[in-house]
Amino acid sequence: MLSVRGLTKSYGDRRVLAGVDLDVAPGELVVLLGANGSGKSTTLRCAVGLTTPDAGEITADRPAMIFQQIHLVRRRSVLDNVCAGGLAGLPPSRSLVPALFPKSLREKAMTCLSRVGMADRAADRAGGLSGGQQQRVAIARALCQGSTILLADEPVSALDPAAATQVMTLLAELAHTDGLAVAAVLHQPDLARRHADRIIGLLHGRITLSAKASEISEEDIAALYAPDRDAA
Numbered sequence: 001m002l003s004v005r006g007l008t009k010s011y012g013d014r015r016v017l018a019g020v021d022l023d024v025a026p027g028e029l030v031v032l033l034g035a036n037g038s039g040k041s042t043t044l045r046c047a048v049g050l051t052t053p054d055a056g057e058i059t060a061d062r063p064a065m066i067f068q069q070i071h072l073v074r075r076r077s078v079l080d081n082v083c084a085g086g087l088a089g090l091p092p093s094r095s096l097v098p099a100l101f102p103k104s105l106r107e108k109a110m111t112c113l114s115r116v117g118m119a120d121r122a123a124d125r126a127g128g129l130s131g132g133q134q135q136r137v138a139i140a141r142a143l144c145q146g147s148t149i150l151l152a153d154e155p156v157s158a159l160d161p162a163a164a165t166q167v168m169t170l171l172a173e174l175a176h177t178d179g180l181a182v183a184a185v186l187h188q189p190d191l192a193r194r195h196a197d198r199i200i201g202l203l204h205g206r207i208t209l210s211a212k213a214s215e216i217s218e219e220d221i222a223a224l225y226a227p228d229r230d231a232a
């Protein structure tokens with residue numbers, strides 16, 4: 001599982017995280033909501049090791065992360081992109097040349113592509129896919145890393161409503177059916193309420209809301225995005 005305790009982070013004088021605790025259990029999809037600059041991305045980036053916190057404890061066994069900007073190699077095949085997720089286990093001499101990806105890695109990558117419903121596009125160039133399809137391939141690549149913790153930073157912000165629903169449904173399935181611990185930052189409270197098990201709300205680097213998605217009210221959501229009285 002993912003466990004974060006007492007996370008603090010400042011950039012210069014600006015305190016971005018002021019003691020964030022976050023648990024995500026296997027089988028659970030947790031969505032982080034909050035206004036721009038409230039610290040959502042920084043929380044995930046600290047959890048995955050991309051940002052070093054000033055203080056706090058993080059327990060996360062090899063989490064994998066996906067982003068709004070999907071970093072696939074556009075001219076390479078979908079399968080090669082997913083294989084790249086499993087490269088950490090290969091000696092460098094073999095990992096640099098896609099033709100040398102071992103059969104076992106290609107098979108694992110195909111299993112991951114099947115899991116996200118993209119196996120039939122394995123041989124296509126990644127750059128030829130729609131945004132929603134590319135995000136599903138990025139999820140397959142994260143799965144190919146073998147992690148049981150998946151962190152998603154605004155995974156559907158660039159997608160149309162149908163593709164966004166498809167990706168959120170997939171993330172929920174990966175939690176509920178495959179037992180992954182999944183945390184996603186969203187800017188769409190409606191999607192969060194529809195798909196999340198739990199919603200965490202951040203305001204000025206603190207968690208001010210944490211409840212089952214079914215128990216979150218309109219007022220709870222509005223309070224997260226209210227005009228900033230402190231800064232007025």
Ligand SMILES: Nc1ncnc2c1ncn2[C@@H]1O[C@H](COP(=O)(O)OP(=O)(O)OP(=O)(O)O)[C@@H](O)[C@H]1O
Nearest residue numbers: 011014016034035036037038039040041042043185
């Ligand atoms: N590398 C950095 N250097 C300086 N300030 C940063 C850096 N990364 C983030 N910040 C600042 O930290 C604050 C929180 O940023 P963060 O990206 O975590 O917020 P967020 O809740 O994810 O916002 P958004 O919804 O806009 O993505 C912001 O004020 C941001 O400008």
